[in-house]
Amino acid sequence: MSVINRPAAPVGIETDEVTVVVATRNRPDLLRRTVPRHHAPTIVVDNASDQPLSVPGAALVRLPENIGAAARNIGVRQAGTPFVAFADDDSYWEPGSLARAARIFRDHPRAALLTAKVLVGPEGRLDPVSAGMAAAPIGTPPGAAGPSVLGFLSCAVVVRRDAFLAAGGFSPELFVYGEEALLAMDLAAAGHQLSYVPELVVRHHPEPAGRDNRARSRREARNRALTALLRRPPAIVARTLAEVARTRPAALPDIARDLPWALRHRRPLPAAVESALRALS
Structure with missing residues (x-):
């Protein structure tokens, strides 16, 4: 791992908290469009891009190999x-959101995690995940920052660093795609609150x-399937494995390989x- 540069805070910084x-790999054109829109100190972790x-x-940390979502851990x-706050190379936080997040924390x-409302594309359509969170299916605890969540989109959360x-x-073992679920479970298991806060807004392109x-x-x-094996009761594990066997049988050898872990x-x-x-x- 090498730290290439540590620049001064960007112009228009709204919070130093x-x-x-x-985390990125092989998408420099997107970074050039989104990094200037972050109104806070920014660290880009390069997952061993080809060039x-x-x-x-932004500060740039270059990794010798692609470690997937765990690259964000390096940045933290x-x-x-x-x-x-996490962002993807194709997303950015709307002005004011990061300062508001610091005040809410x-x-x-x-609170250990605040997840934002996500607006997708140039038309700004509401992401279905955000719509589901707004419905507050598991309620809003007294004194919480917003409806409780047990999942999130990784490009749209702010976390308390120590938590x-x-x-x-x-988890490095999960690499990418669906890695958020395990972290959400473990933060909640530690007694932290995870909340949907729609006044925080992310634009995703x-x-x-x-x-x-x-x-x-x-x-x-x-x-x-691995997340179920790691944290859920046997009945849920069995149901999840049966669903994968029915709908994505090609994943079964991967699950078998990582079952001991x-x-x-x-x-x-x-x-x-x-x-x-x-x-x-």
């Missing part, structure tokens, strides 16, 4: 602020061209968290 961490990156206005450890000491690191961050949807679907199925790290959730997950399903 939040660092934006962006060296140059990211004006490099950050010197109490709160860290100060006012809600039990994130204590929970272990994103995904570019699906060139992605292998079959490979993504296979990895998502693998990660869903999952069983070694199995840690069932507290009853209250498991009950909330059942309510969501």
Whole structure:
């Protein structure tokens, strides 16, 4: 790992309590459009892009290999602020959102994660995940910053840095696609509040061209099954494996290969968290 540059804070900084961490690989054109829109100190973690990156206005950490979502953990450890916001190379936080997030964290000491409203594309359509969170299916605890959540989009959260690191961050073994679920479970199991806060807004401009949807679907199925093996009761594990066998059988060899790891790290959730997950399903 090498730190290439540590620039001064960007022009228009709205808070020095939040660092934006962006994990990327081989998408420099997107970074040039989104990094200038982050109104806070920004760290870009390069997952071993094929060509060296140059990211004006951000600190750049170059990794020797692609470690997937766990690259964000590197950025969090490099950050010197109490709160860290994640963004993808095709997303950015709307002005004012990061400063508001810092104030909300100060006012809600039990909060470890705030997830924003996500507006997709140039037309700004509401992401279905945000719509689901707004419905508050598992309620809003007294004094919480917003409706409780047990999942999130990784490009649209701000975390309390010490709570994130204590929970272990994103699992390197899960790599990418569906890695958020395990972290959400572990933060909730530690007694933290995770809240949907629609006054925080992220703009997301995904570019699906060139992605292998079959490979993504296979990895998502693998990660869903491994997450169940790591934290859920046997009946849920069996149901999840049966669903994967029926809908994504190509993922079964991947699950079998990583089964010993999952069983070694199995840690069932507290009853209250498991009950909330059942309510969501």
